[in-house]
Every structure is written in structure tokens, then in C-alpha cells.
Amino acid sequence: MAELRSLDPNTPMFAQFKEEAGPIVLANTFVVPKGEAEAFLDLFRRQAEFMKAQPGFVSLQMHRGTAGSRLLMNVAVWESTEALAAALGSPEFQRMAAEFPDDIVSYPHIFEPIDL
Structure with missing residues (x-):
């Protein structure tokens, strides 16, 4: 499973x-070892297809x-933090996330849009 790290240590992902x-x-920024990008993207595409079918996905x-x-x-844009949390917490997503190699590092962070 990929290692999760906080982009902002003062605001952990969870x-x-x-x-x-x-x-x-x-x-979500991923650090992928050299030569592993295509294998990573193959796994990510499967996750993306699952996420696209989840309630609240935009x-x-x-x-x-x-x-x-x-x-x-x-x-990724979601309708709410609740919708994203439900999708990430699903057993199917958790099984797919466990397939990522341990040498992948992930820096996820949630943002709100700002009108300029």
C-alpha cells in the first residue's frame, strides 16, 4: 500500500x-519511483473507474x-467531504488501494474553491 504523508503537517488528511x-x-500528489509510472497508472485507472461511479463524484x-x-x-472534484470519505472508506476502494506498491508516496490534501 502507498505511504500516506501530510502535505500540511498542521492539517492531516483524516x-x-x-x-x-x-x-x-x-x-493528491504521488511520488512514483522511476520506471514505475505506467504500472502505477494502470492501477490508478481502475480506482478512477470505481470513483467515477460513486455518489458525489464530479x-x-x-x-x-x-x-x-x-x-x-x-x-478530483467532489460534492462534499462526506461523499469523498464514503468512497475512500468503502471496502472495494480499500482493496484497490492495498494493491499499490509500498514505494509509492502519496500527499493528499482537500481544498475548497475560491472565487476570484
Whole structure:
């Protein structure tokens, strides 16, 4: 299973689910070892198909770092923190998450949109 780390140490990921908010954006940056990106993306595509079918899902897009970066970043929009928490907590998602290799590091964080 991928190692989860906090992007903001003052606001751990699981603490963010305590705040009812919506819509929200989950930005999840993954550090993927060199040569493992395609295998990671194959697993991620299966997760994405599952997530797209969950209540409260809005959209998702994966981004790849440039210039040989080992970073991949998923940006997913959800109707609420509750909907995201339910999807992430489902047994099916947990089984898929356990398939990721231990050498993947994940930095998930929840954001709220700001009108400018």
C-alpha cells in the first residue's frame, strides 16, 4: 500500500474529513519511483473507474510532472467531504488501494474553491 504523508503537517488528511465542506477538490500528489509510472497508472485507472461511479463524484484529472519528474498529481472534484470519505472508506476502494506498491508516496490534501 502507498505511504500516506501530510502535505500540511498542521492539517492531516483524516482531520480534514471532520469539516463538512463542499464542493471540494482533492489534490493528491504521488511520488512514483522511476520506471514505475505506467504500472502505477494502470492501477490508478481502475480506482478512477470505481470513483467515477460513486455518489458525489464530479470530475477527475491526472497530471504528470515535466522534465523527467517522478510526480503524478490527481485533481478530483467532489460534492462534499462526506461523499469523498464514503468512497475512500468503502471496502472495494480499500482493496484497490492495498494493491499499490509500498514505494509509492502519496500527499493528499482537500481544498475548497475560491472565487476570484
